[in-house]
Amino acid sequence: MTSGATEERRIAGRGLDRAAVLAAALRSIDRNGAQRLTMRGLGQQLGVQAMSLYRYVSGREDVLEGVVASLLDGLVDRVDPQLSSTWQGYLQTLAHTIRAVAIDHPNAFPLVATRHPAAPWLRPPLRSLEVVDHFLVTLGRFGFNDDQVVQVYRSFSSFLLGHLLLEASLHGGETSPVEEPIDEGDAHFPSSDGTLELPPGSEVLRLQSKLSEDHGHEEFEMSLETLLDRLELGVTQ
Amino acid sequence: MTSGATEERRIAGRGLDRAAVLAAALRSIDRNGAQRLTMRGLGQQLGVQAMSLYRYVSGREDVLEGVVASLLDGLVDRVDPQLSSTWQGYLQTLAHTIRAVAIDHPNAFPLVATRHPAAPWLRPPLRSLEVVDHFLVTLGRFGFNDDQVVQVYRSFSSFLLGHLLLEASLHGGETSPVEEPIDEGDAHFPSSDGTLELPPGSEVLRLQSKLSEDHGHEEFEMSLETLLDRLELGVTQ
DNA sequence: ACCTGAACACCGTTCAAGT
């Protein structure tokens, strides 16, 4: 071990920087959800007092925004270049890449999906200038004109948002505190084990098991195919 | 004024009850967003101390869940019975009824869309036993079999979630505090007036005005038509 | 340069006490 290396480590202190703070925040959100992320807890997780974090982030809001950015960062480098030789293939690999984020971070994805977009042209879940620009440029190269590019961008983002947020909210939710609403006649009745008690004879009760099946993957693939088919018609007609 | 009426008013006290608390909470969320809803502020709005609210709600979480329920409450009575004579018409009027909720309460709709569903068969934004049951029963009456009903339910909810949350997040957002992230080279650059500064030459910059147009209504109508067409094919084939 | 102690102005929630 050279004294240079030691020096380097000592200069770096605990090695704390913005990326490390955001990484720790993401881990915490993955475990407990964004609601339970506190600056004090985040500091503790990094072996430091909460106040130290303000050297790297401007506050809790900046942490959350930074986590969103870190999830989308470098996303365009993860799309499959092989598949990107057609616009259909590009949209497919891009969709799958973003879906991977939602599946890997179901508790963080709602942030990507619902935080107020910084600009109207940053439609969730494509909340990244880098991603949106790549999208627009790529479709333009495939021969879409401006109106078509924008139209595809709109349908594509709505499609992703609906499917991925739904999938994330079914997967996520972790150990949510079982809350008993105060009894008020017509409310639904969460029973003591946290599951909803269904009124006898209701259609939901009869179809309960079928409704509870998880077909996230097939649903996504089928709807993506349908979207591409529809776009294809819109382009060639 | 009879002494009976006075008595009645006095017995009712400030007329506080669960519905009044939830209504005040919704008004507050409409103005300031759910994040800024506090029990203390809610009490103040009702002329009462925060602790008094705990007589009607079990806590802040219960308030938020109650607001969601109140938004969806009685929704099935607001669908147009004329249009409900065909399943296509039913899905259309139901979709429009739910869209009205999203448009009227853009700051509250993210709650409907993203709070962890109480059960896997309560897919956001259809987070209400009443609505889902009505949906399943009605489609069954129109001749869909169990598998078809469930499939339609899945596509319909994904469609609504994607379009309405996107529309709500563009409309909502109110007076968000302008947050400056700490400078870190590769981040995007929010300029002093809160708008994002676009890199020169980027495709987003060139298409900025087209991307910023609001076509929420047409988009919704067109995608709804497309969905219905697709379902029609799935049913008759 | 990096971290912290102390402090400020808040939170949600409980509970015994008031009327």
Add this chain to the structure above:
DNA sequence: ACCTGAACACCGTTCAAGT
């Protein structure tokens, strides 16, 4: 029955002070 004062255990954030 309905409301509250006081208290507890937290928050995010600032800033002067330490090393």
